[in-house]
Structures are given as C-alpha cells and as structure tokens.
Amino acid sequence: METDIIIRFIEILGTFAFAISGIRHASSKHFDWFGGYVCGVAVAIGGGTIRDLLISTTPFWMTDPVYLICTAVALCFVILFRRWLEPLNNTWFVFDTLGLALFNIAGIQKSLEFGQPIWVAIVMGCITGSAGGVIRDVLLNNEPVIFQREIYAMACILGGVAYWLLLTWNVPLTLTAALAFLITCAIRFLSVRYKISLPTLHD
Amino acid sequence: METDIIIRFIEILGTFAFAISGIRHASSKHFDWFGGYVCGVAVAIGGGTIRDLLISTTPFWMTDPVYLICTAVALCFVILFRRWLEPLNNTWFVFDTLGLALFNIAGIQKSLEFGQPIWVAIVMGCITGSAGGVIRDVLLNNEPVIFQREIYAMACILGGVAYWLLLTWNVPLTLTAALAFLITCAIRFLSVRYKISLPTLHD
Amino acid sequence: METDIIIRFIEILGTFAFAISGIRHASSKHFDWFGGYVCGVAVAIGGGTIRDLLISTTPFWMTDPVYLICTAVALCFVILFRRWLEPLNNTWFVFDTLGLALFNIAGIQKSLEFGQPIWVAIVMGCITGSAGGVIRDVLLNNEPVIFQREIYAMACILGGVAYWLLLTWNVPLTLTAALAFLITCAIRFLSVRYKISLPTLHD
Numbered sequence: 001m002e003t004d005i006i007i008r009f010i011e012i013l014g015t016f017a018f019a020i021s022g023i024r025h026a027s028s029k030h031f032d033w034f035g036g037y038v039c040g041v042a043v044a045i046g047g048g049t050i051r052d053l054l055i056s057t058t059p060f061w062m063t064d065p066v067y068l069i070c071t072a073v074a075l076c077f078v079i080l081f082r083r084w085l086e087p088l089n090n091t092w093f094v095f096d097t098l099g100l101a102l103f104n105i106a107g108i109q110k111s112l113e114f115g116q117p118i119w120v121a122i123v124m125g126c127i128t129g130s131a132g133g134v135i136r137d138v139l140l141n142n143e144p145v146i147f148q149r150e151i152y153a154m155a156c157i158l159g160g161v162a163y164w165l166l167l168t169w170n171v172p173l174t175l176t177a178a179l180a181f182l183i184t185c186a187i188r189f190l191s192v193r194y195k196i197s198l199p200t201l202h203d
Numbered sequence: 204m205e206t207d208i209i210i211r212f213i214e215i216l217g218t219f220a221f222a223i224s225g226i227r228h229a230s231s232k233h234f235d236w237f238g239g240y241v242c243g244v245a246v247a248i249g250g251g252t253i254r255d256l257l258i259s260t261t262p263f264w265m266t267d268p269v270y271l272i273c274t275a276v277a278l279c280f281v282i283l284f285r286r287w288l289e290p291l292n293n294t295w296f297v298f299d300t301l302g303l304a305l306f307n308i309a310g311i312q313k314s315l316e317f318g319q320p321i322w323v324a325i326v327m328g329c330i331t332g333s334a335g336g337v338i339r340d341v342l343l344n345n346e347p348v349i350f351q352r353e354i355y356a357m358a359c360i361l362g363g364v365a366y367w368l369l370l371t372w373n374v375p376l377t378l379t380a381a382l383a384f385l386i387t388c389a390i391r392f393l394s395v396r397y398k399i400s401l402p403t404l405h406d
Numbered sequence: 407m408e409t410d411i412i413i414r415f416i417e418i419l420g421t422f423a424f425a426i427s428g429i430r431h432a433s434s435k436h437f438d439w440f441g442g443y444v445c446g447v448a449v450a451i452g453g454g455t456i457r458d459l460l461i462s463t464t465p466f467w468m469t470d471p472v473y474l475i476c477t478a479v480a481l482c483f484v485i486l487f488r489r490w491l492e493p494l495n496n497t498w499f500v501f502d503t504l505g506l507a508l509f510n511i512a513g514i515q516k517s518l519e520f521g522q523p524i525w526v527a528i529v530m531g532c533i534t535g536s537a538g539g540v541i542r543d544v545l546l547n548n549e550p551v552i553f554q555r556e557i558y559a560m561a562c563i564l565g566g567v568a569y570w571l572l573l574t575w576n577v578p579l580t581l582t583a584a585l586a587f588l589i590t591c592a593i594r595f596l597s598v599r600y601k602i603s604l605p606t607l608h609d
Contacts, residue, residue: 023404024406026350026404027404027405027406028406029346029351030351030403030404030405031346031350031351031403031404032350032351032352032400032401032402032403032404033401033402033403033404034349034350034356034357034401035347035349035350035351035404036350036404038350038356039350049257053256053257053459054455054459054464054465054468055464056259056462056464058257058258058259059257062257062319062323065322068322068326078404079404082405082406116468119471119474120468123474134545138341138544138545139337139341139347139350140346141344141345141346141547142547143435143437143546143547144441144545146440146441147432147437147438147440147441147442147444147445147545148435148436148437148438148441149438153440153444154440197438198438198439198440199438199439200436200437200438200439201429201432201433201436201437201438201439201441201442201484201485202433202436202488203430203433203434203488226607227609229553229607230607230608230609231609232549232554233554233606233607233608234549234553234554234606234607235553235554235555235603235604235605235606235607236604236605236606236607237552237553237559237560237604238550238552238553238554238607239553239607241553241559242553252460256459256460259462261460261461261462262460265460265522265526268525271525271529281607282607285608285609341544342540342544342550342553343549344547344548344549
C-alpha cells in the first residue's frame with residue numbers, strides 16, 4: 001500500500017520532469033504553447049507509448065488522464081516561472097533520473113507481465129525510459145542527444161541486466177525491482193558526476 | 204444517404220488537398236517522384252494511421268485503396284500543372300481546412316465507436332487532423348510548422364471540445380458532428396483571417 | 407529444407423549489411439557506440455517493425471534475438487575493422503541489395519499470410535525493405551536519401567508488381583518468390599550500373 005503511494009509519487013515527479021525537459025527544449029526553438037505541450041507530451045509518454053504498441057496493448061496514457069494533465073501543469077509552470085527553471089537545474093536532474101529509473105523498471109515489469117522474454121523486457125525498459133527524448137529531438141529537428149553524450153540509455157540497459165541477474169538468483173520481486181531501480185539511478189548519477197561516457201564512432 | 208455522399212466528397216477533397224500539401228513541400232526540397240509521393244501519403248494518411256495504431260485497429264487506408272490512388276492523382280496533378288498551383292493557393296487552403304475539420308470529427312467519432320473516453324477521442328481527432336503534417340516536416344528535415352505558427356491543431360481541439368459539450372447537452376449526433384465540423388472550420392478561417400496565433404515560448 | 411537454409415543465410419547477410427549501413431552513417435555524425443547501435447538496429451529491423459505494427463502482429467525481432475545480436479556483431483565489426491569498410495563498399499552494396507530484395511519478398515508473403523490484399527502486401531514489402539533507411543536518416547537529422555537519389559524503394563514496388571503478375575498467371579509460389587526476388591535485385595543493380603533515377607520535383 002505504502003509502496004504503491006511511493007511509486008505513484010515518483011511516477012508523477014518523473015512525468016513532470018520529463019515534460020519540463022520537452023517544453024524547455026521547445027522554448028529554445030521558440031515553439032508556441034501548443035508546440036511546447038506536444039514536445040512535453042512526447043518526452044513524458046513517448047517511450048511508454050512505443051513500448052505499449054510493440055507489446056500490443058493500449059497505450060497507458062489513454063486509460064488515465066493524469067499524464068496529459070501533468071504535462072499541462074508543467075507547461076503552465078514553464079510559462080509562469082521561466083526565471084526559476086535555470087537555478088533549479090540540479091532538481092530537474094534528480095527528478096529526471098528518478099523518472100528514468102522508474103520508467104525503466106516499470107517498462108521491464110509490464111513487458112514481463114505481457115509474456116515477453118527477459119531480453120525483450122530489458123529493451124522495452126530502455127525504450128520506456130529513453131525513447132521519449134529521441135522523439136523530442138526528432139520533432140525539434142536536432143540530432144538525438146542520447147546518441148552522442150552521457151550514459152542515459154545505457155543506465156537503463158545495465159539496470160535491466162541487474163534486474164535479470166537478481167531474478168535468476170531468486171531474489172524476491174520487490175527487492176529485485178528496488179535494487180534495479182537504485183542501480184539505474186546510481187549509474188546515471190555516477191556517470192554525470194565523473195563525466196563517464198561511451199566511446200565515439202569515427203569515420 | 205445524401206449525407207454519406209457529402210462526407211465521402213469532403214473526404215476525397217481533403218485527402219487530395221493534404222496530399223498536394225505534402226508533395227509541394229517535397230518539391231521545395233527537390234525530392235524525386237517517389238519522395239514526393241511518400242510525403243503526400245504521409246500528410247494524407249499519417250494522422251489517421253497513428254490514431255488507428257493507438258486505438259488498436261487496422262489502419263483505414265489498408266481496407267480501401269482510394270487514399271493511395273488519390274495521392275497518386277495528386278502527384279500527377281503537381282507534376283503536370285505545377286504553374287497552376289500557386290494561383291490556386293486559396294482553393295488549397297479551403298480544401299485543406301475542410302479536410303482538417305472532417306478528419307478531426309471522423310477521428311473523434313471512430314475513437315468513441317472503439318470505446319475510448321471523450322478526452323481520448325478529442326486527442327485522437329487532433330492527431331487525425333494534424334499529425335500527418337508533422338510527419339511530413341520530420342521527413343523533410345524541417346521544424347514542424349504547426350508547432351510555431353497559426354492555429355491549426357488548436358482548431359481541432361476546440362472543435363473537439365464543442366463536440367463534447369454538444370453531446371453533454373443531448374444534441375442529436377448528426378447535428379453535433381455538423382456543428383463541431385463548422386466550428387473547427389470557423390476557428391481555422393478566422394485565425395488565419397485575423398492573424399491570430401498562440402503565444403510563443405521563450406528561453 | 408535447403409531453401410530454408412539459403413533464405414536464413416540471405417536474411418542474416420541482409421540484416422548484417424543493413425546494420426553496417428546504419429552504424430556507418432552514425433559514425434559520420436560522431437555518435438557514440440550506443441547511438442551507432444540504435445541506428446544499426448533502426449535500419450536492420452525498422453521496416454519490418456512498421457510492417458508488423460500495421461498488420462497487427464508482434465514485431466518479428468521480439469521472437470528471435472538473432473537480429474539484435476547480428477547488429478551487435480556489426481557494431482563490433484565497424485569498431486574493430488573501420489579501415490576495411492571502405493574497400494569493401496561493393497561487397498556491402500551486394501549484401502544490401504540481397505537484403506532489400508529478400509525483405510521485400512518476405513514482407514509481401516507475411517502480409518498475404520495475414521490476409522492482406524495484394525496491393526497492401528506490395529506496399530508492406532516496400533516498407534519492410536526501405537523504411538529502415540528512412541528512420542536512420544530521420545534519427546541522423548538528414549533528409550532521407552531514398553527520396554532523392556537512386557532507384558531503391560521503386561525496385562521493391564516493381565518486384566512486388568512482378569510477384570502479383572506471376573501469382574495471377576498461376577506460377578508456383580516458390581518460383582514466384584524466387585523470380586520476384588531476382589527482379590528486385592536486377593532493377594537495383596541495373597539502376598545503379600546505368601545511373602537511372604526517377605525525375606525530380608521542382609517548385
């Protein structure tokens with residue numbers, strides 16, 4: 001019961017942080033309010049929507065209006081408190097990382113519930129967490145940042161592999177989920193803290 | 204019966220106008236005929252395809268070849284009568300707006316028939332009417348115009364809200380659809396006539 | 407039995423060549439390893455995934471890990487043997503064309519098995535063969551090359567029309583598939599050899 005509330009709370013926080021990220025990127029291209037909203041929605045629900053289409057189920061946001069409302073609140077927030085956004089960058093980073101890790105684990109668990117094998121579930125977790133940012137960059141006519149800098153999607157993959165190992169070792173499900181969540185967060189935090197990134201391809 | 208013919212007529216007109224829009228944009232990037240056809244198809248059927256995937260049904264254009272044929276006719280038209288396109292800009296604008304409004308209402312009604320709640324149906328109407336233009340801009344490597352200028356997608360949303368209110372007031376279904384169609388058209392026409400647009404986001 | 411082995415062999419070759427194409431394009435934008443992998447995956451499985459979503463079935467790569475593994479091997483290959491890639495351009499071109507033709511025919515046959523009419527199946531064959539390259543170009547923030555140069559998607563369409571005609575003439579299924587495969591290959595090879603391309607649109 002209490003766990004449910006905590007999960008819901010992180011989910012709203014993460015959705016809000018993801019939406020803020022989309023709307024801020026839209027601001028830098030001087031999109032109008034509608035364009036900002038769509039970019040916010042794209043980041044907040046894009047990854048989960050692709051996951052749900054791939055595992056053949058109705059996209060999650062179509063059964064609960066909270067995600068679209070949350071993005072609308074984020075849009076009002078950006079419009080009204082524009083000056084407050086910059087100093088709060090560390091806060092957004094924390095929310096965003098919590099959201100990434102939660103969406104990763106939620107994506108893995110939903111895929112397993114729908115009968116997918118674990119390697120598909122890990123891919124779906126990664127898509128849930130990081131595909132929204134790619135859609136945002138495509139809509140904004142930018143090269144996707146997660147393909148160039150920082151450990152972002154890889155944190156999902158590694159968290160997913162941890163989930164797999166813990167499952168194999170018969171660790172209880174709740175503990176497995178919690179640990180994989182923390183590992184995803186930790187990898188993201190540490191990679192940003194110590195400026196770790198993947199090698200670049202050369203032509 | 205007569206209503207069916209009118210609806211079919213507007214649908215063909217709208218598909219034709221949407222396809223022309225995609226092909227003309229492709230021309231400005233010097234795409235070849237195939238590229239032009241794909242951009243035309245993207246605008247004409249892109250929005251409805253996304254809607255159908257989201258509400259879990261077979262995309263509408265896969266059950267009736269008229270949409271692909273209509274786009275092929277539009278391609279021939281652009282190739283043969285290139286010089287006539289510019290002076291007809293007002294005509295395209297009228298056709299495009301009729302198409303937008305019809306696709307909006309059709310998207311709302313189809314979603315309701317598939318058991319979606321009204322707020323999802325309104326979003327689906329907006330996607331049906333305006334997502335095709337976004338796909339076109341993504342394929343052409345442009346920033347989506349509907350995120351920056353003019354009331355386009357918002358006309359769908361407002362027409363959809365009108366649909367919702369009229370339903371709530373127990374207005375008969377045909378009248379509801381007709382009024383919401385006219386409201387969508389009117390908002391688009393008036394916003395262009397009086398150069399009304401949404402505020403822009405700043406960073 | 408032997409046919410199955412040949413088909414599987416061409417499928418792996420084609421997937422490998424498609425993945426190499428995505429990863430090389432990603433290299434030219436200095437994406438990191440993860441970005442390269444995603445671009446490789448996009449080309450290798452993107453078209454088939456769109457086809458499977460449109461005909462309402464689980465994407466093929468989610469039931470067999472060979473496609474993701476094949477892309478991982480391609481990534482290692484590009485990283486380790488970067489200098490060998492350029493001199494092998496003709497080899498990649500041959501593999502890529504074999505892959506294009508096979509994915510085209512496979513897309514047509516799968517769509518027919520799922521009860522689609524032949525004109526939809528031809529479109530699906532074309533999507534299976536060529537949509538992956540479009541996704542790659544969208545992710546890389548380039549204008550899609552297949553909309554501008556060379557006969558690529560049109561080779562699929564013409565191979566598909568050949569398949570249709572052969573079916574109508576009651577040619578046995580295996581022979582129909584083999585001939586349509588060869589016709590797709592031949593059109594692509596000849597169009598590159600003799601620099602044949604579609605006319606360009608002008609504004």
